Amino acid sequence: MTRAQRIDAQTPASRNRVVDFLRAAAITVVVLGHWTIIAVDPTGGIQPHGVLDEARWTHPLTWVFQVMPIFFLVGGYSNALSWRSARRKGVGYAQWLRTRLRRLGIPLIPLLLAWLVIAVVAVLAGADPATVGFASQMALIPTWFLAAYLMVILAAPPCLVLWERYGWWSIVGGVALAGAVDALSISLDQPLLGYPNYLLVWAAFHQVGYAWLDGRLAGIGRRMLLAAIGAIGLLALVAFGPYPVSMISSAADAISNSSPTRVTMAFLGMLQAGLVLSLEKPLEALLARPRVWMVTVMVNLRIMTWFLWHLTVMVGLAYLLLGLGATALLPEPLSGLWWATRPLWALVLLALTGLVVLVMGRFEPPRPDDRPAPPLWKPLGAALAIIAGLAVMANVGVAGAGGVTWWWPLVPVGG
Numbered sequence: 001m002t003r004a005q006r007i008d009a010q011t012p013a014s015r016n017r018v019v020d021f022l023r024a025a026a027i028t029v030v031v032l033g034h035w036t037i038i039a040v041d042p043t044g045g046i047q048p049h050g051v052l053d054e055a056r057w058t059h060p061l062t063w064v065f066q067v068m069p070i071f072f073l074v075g076g077y078s079n080a081l082s083w084r085s086a087r088r089k090g091v092g093y094a095q096w097l098r099t100r101l102r103r104l105g106i107p108l109i110p111l112l113l114a115w116l117v118i119a120v121v122a123v124l125a126g127a128d129p130a131t132v133g134f135a136s137q138m139a140l141i142p143t144w145f146l147a148a149y150l151m152v153i154l155a156a157p158p159c160l161v162l163w164e165r166y167g168w169w170s171i172v173g174g175v176a177l178a179g180a181v182d183a184l185s186i187s188l189d190q191p192l193l194g195y196p197n198y199l200l201v202w203a204a205f206h207q208v209g210y211a212w213l214d215g216r217l218a219g220i221g222r223r224m225l226l227a228a229i230g231a232i233g234l235l236a237l238v239a240f241g242p243y244p245v246s247m248i249s250s251a252a253d254a255i256s257n258s259s260p261t262r263v264t265m266a267f268l269g270m271l272q273a274g275l276v277l278s279l280e281k282p283l284e285a286l287l288a289r290p291r292v293w294m295v296t297v298m299v300n301l302r303i304m305t306w307f308l309w310h311l312t313v314m315v316g317l318a319y320l321l322l323g324l325g326a327t328a329l330l331p332e333p334l335s336g337l338w339w340a341t342r343p344l345w346a347l348v349l350l351a352l353t354g355l356v357v358l359v360m361g362r363f364e365p366p367r368p369d370d371r372p373a374p375p376l377w378k379p380l381g382a383a384l385a386i387i388a389g390l391a392v393m394a395n396v397g398v399a400g401a402g403g404v405t406w407w408w409p410l411v412p413v414g415g
Contacts, residue, residue, distance in 0.1 A: 004290035007297055017287040017296065018280050019074045024299040026070040031310045031353075033065045034141070035346050037248065038311075039333035040318045046138060050333050052250035059246035063234075066247035066258070068145060069269030070276065072202050075149065076209020079156040080163075093157055095373035097383065100153050102366045104146060105386055105415065107304040110363055111312065112393075112409040115139065119397075119404045129399045135319060137397030139312040144394035147387045148198045148261070154383055155203050163210045171211075174204025178263040186242050186255060194260035201261045205269040212277060220278055227274025233267035302361040306353065309360060313353045385415030 011017070037058075039050025051058055079100075086096040115136050122132045162170040178200040185194035208226075211217050217226065237243045243264045244253035257264045287293050299306070321329055331337040389411035398409055 004294040007294045008290040011293065011297075016077070017293060018283045019077050020300050021283060021287055021296050022070055022276065023074050023303065024296050026067040026074075027299065027303050027307055029065055029067045030142075031306060032346060033067075034311055035314060035349050036342060038138070038314065039338075040322070040330050041333055042322070042327035042330040045322060046134075046315065046318050047333065048138060049248065049250050052246055052248060053252050054334055056252060059244070059250070062245075062247040063268065063271075066265075066268065067272070068258075069205060069265060069272050071145070071149070072152065072206045072269065073209045073212070073273050073276075075152065076156075076206040077213045078209070079153060079206070080160055080210045080213050083157050083160060092373055094376040094379050096157075097154070097379040098374055099369065101150070101379055101382055101386070101415075102369065104150065104153075104304065105382070105412070106366055107308060107360075107364045108143070108146070108386070108390075109413055110360055111140075111308050112389075112413055115312070115398050116404075116406060116409040119399045120406065123399060123404050129401060129403050132404070133397035133399035135315050135397070136393070136399060137395070139315045140390075140393045140397065141311055142307050143390040144259075147390040147394065148202055150383055150387050151199045152202050152206050154380075155199065156206070159203055159207055160210060163207050167216070168211070171204050171207050174200055174207070175263060175266050178204060178266060182263050185260070191255075191260055194262065197261045197263070201263060201266050205266045208269065208273050212273075217277060223274045223278045225274070226270050227278070230267045230270025230272070230274060234264060234271060237264050237267065302357050302364055305357045305361045305364050309356045310349070310353050313356055314349055317349065317352065382415040386412040388412075389415070 037049055037051045039047040039054075041047055041050070047053065052062070082100070083096060086092075119132050119136055123129055159170070166173075178197050181194060181197050181200060185191060185197075208217075217223055238245055242255060243257060243262060244250070244255065246253060247257050247265065247268055249256040249259045256262070287296065331341060389408055392408050392411075396405075398405055
């Protein structure tokens, strides 16, 4: 309690604790969601979306458990606050961008190097490169979010200019452009044409965080209106458009709402943001309690490490149990026993991931950086290298039929 009171007392009164809470809560939902929807079949191995593929009744639940919009909501709030602070202090875009990149990029280095070593050792030991590639792809799923988020960070300052000049119309324009990209991509059956929406959808919705910061969403009425717009838009797109119910990719659907990102995610974000922000006052009261605030602070201190490593731990445990033939510990997915053991499965993974966080968490807090501002090409080049490398590995892993593609992990590490 003494430590909790000390952390509480050291927190500036101006800090919006709800931002930190939503970030920590969203990470928790993502981690538990991944550990649940990814099934491990004792005969068929790891099934990336096993629950969603086999149980369509779970698809509406993804409207709750697909919480990536919440990350972009709090990201918009934080990035606007950070960029405005930088402008007041005379800090330029290049220096600001380098600071953001170091915060997100440095914790990636041990993860990528670890998977490069794992892949090389496994292939040299005779493992099937395709299996190694699949395992690494599964473990590196979280990196697709970082690639998208880094693109939004690159665009955050100019988007803030648009917001300050055009207000809500800047969001409407972004969503409309995303809808046009979707129409082209879906009508031509070319998912690659939908990739611009990784930026358009999230950059547009990211500005809802600007609205929150600027008080343009003050009052329960505006927040419920935002939720209603999100709900009506999402229901219309799903009911009358080509979009599936599930907000997470499933082999049971012809197209995906999240890979590539579709305009449905912007409306899901509006729905979630309106509902969550309507609870801001009760959350503020809850977070005024020192112990609750301390837990929130502790999670945020190692939030990147939890996020980046939680699937590596799951993949490692799954292949260990499969390799040992411990089928008794791997009940048939979606069976009664499987559902009953999900809490135990999550607790085991939580404990193992906690051990990894204790070791790897030291890479998360960046050291103070008092270097002079870099030339703009350096942070831009670094950002593009990180985005490109992560995007590729999230799709194909670090190995293929020809062996280990060792250069892909080194591209973002170089960045």
